[in-house]
Amino acid sequence: DAGVTQSPTHLIKTRGQQVTLRCSPISGHKSVSWYQQVLGQGPQFIFQYYEKEERGRGNFPDRFSARQFPNYSSELNVNALLLGDSALYLCASSSRGAQGTDTQYFGPGTRLTVL
Amino acid sequence: DQQVKQNSPSLSVQEGRISILNCDYTNSMFDYFLWYKKYPAEGPTFLISISSIKDKNEDGRFTVFLNKSAKHLSLHIVPSQPGDSAVYFCAATGRASGNQFYFGTGTSLTVIP
Numbered sequence: 001d002a003g004v005t006q007s008p009t010h011l012i013k014t015r016g017q018q019v020t021l022r023c024s025p026i027s028g029h030k031s032v033s034w035y036q037q038v039l040g041q042g043p044q045f046i047f048q049y050y051e052k053e054e055r056g057r058g059n060f061p062d063r064f065s066a067r068q069f070p071n072y073s074s075e076l077n078v079n080a081l082l083l084g085d086s087a088l089y090l091c092a093s094s095s096r097g098a099q100g101t102d103t104q105y106f107g108p109g110t111r112l113t114v115l
Numbered sequence: 116d117q118q119v120k121q122n123s124p125s126l127s128v129q130e131g132r133i134s135i136l137n138c139d140y141t142n143s144m145f146d147y148f149l150w151y152k153k154y155p156a157e158g159p160t161f162l163i164s165i166s167s168i169k170d171k172n173e174d175g176r177f178t179v180f181l182n183k184s185a186k187h188l189s190l191h192i193v194p195s196q197p198g199d200s201a202v203y204f205c206a207a208t209g210r211a212s213g214n215q216f217y218f219g220t221g222t223s224l225t226v227i228p
Contacts, residue, residue: 004158033216042119042204042218043159056215090158092216103149104216106158 002027004093004107012113013081021076021110025093031055032074033104034066035090043090049074050096078112086114118142119207121219129227134192136222138205141186145207145217150179150190153202153221162203163190195226 005024013019025032031050035043048056049068068074072093078085088111092104120139128134136150146167151159165172165179165188172179178191192199202221 006158035216035218040220042121042206042220043216045215045217048215058215092158103161103164105161106151108156108158 004091004105006091006107006110008110009108010111010113012115014115015081015083017081018077018079019081019112021089021112022073023076023091023107024073026105029093029095030072031094031096031102032068032072033092033094034074034076035092036060037088037090037109038086046076081114083114086112117220119205119217119219121205121222123222124220125223125225127225127227128195130197131194134195134199134224134226136190136203136205136224138188138190138219139186140188140207140217142207142209142212142217143186144209144211146209147207148179148181148188149206150177151204151206153204159204197226197228200224200226
């Protein structure tokens with residue numbers, strides 16, 4: 001079975017631009033979470049979606065938004081990019097989401113560089 | 116506010132010996148804890164987990180210990196192998212946090228052949 005997939009793998013943008021990152025969860029998983037990992041830190045929670053509804057939001061500005069589609073794939077959008085948005089963006093899927101504690105499985109990530 | 120802490124940024128161990136990675140947390144509402152392993156340019160890979168109703172969980176060479184009173188967990192790898200060299204993250208979550216995962220800053224393990 002395929003694991004969590006993310007696209008693109010790498011992306012270079014300039015300040016002020018907008019970016020869309022994509023994620024497909026493990027088959028059968030209904031929950032997708034997004035994390036930002038900057039160098040030297042652990043992943044920081046951005047959003048969680050379960051059954052197409054937002055179930056959690058981390059401490060990120062409104063420039064960050066996300067959505068989940070009927071097939072449970074998800075997109076993360078970041079507007080008005082800043083240099084500090086340069087990071088590895090990770091997507092994780094799980095079966096239960098906020099309905100109960102469950103293991104999250106991560107994709108390979110998208111490396112975003114903002115110049 | 117760092118709710119999960121890994122105070123050792125790096126650890127070096129000889130092949131065949133035991134590796135012990137430590138993690139502390141502050142939120143007593145966490146009830147599920149996990150360890151992930153991460154290689155460069157890859158996403159974290161799930162390694163082992165433990166529920167707060169247990170104090171030990173084993174999976175092959177990997178054992179996780181949980182001390183709830185001390186809010187401390189540790190990962191033991193025995194015997195350590197060169198392929199275990201990676202960054203290890205601990206994570207904590209719970210129903211009270213809406214299943215949001217909180218990660219430590221990671222410990223870079225180097226197993227010396």
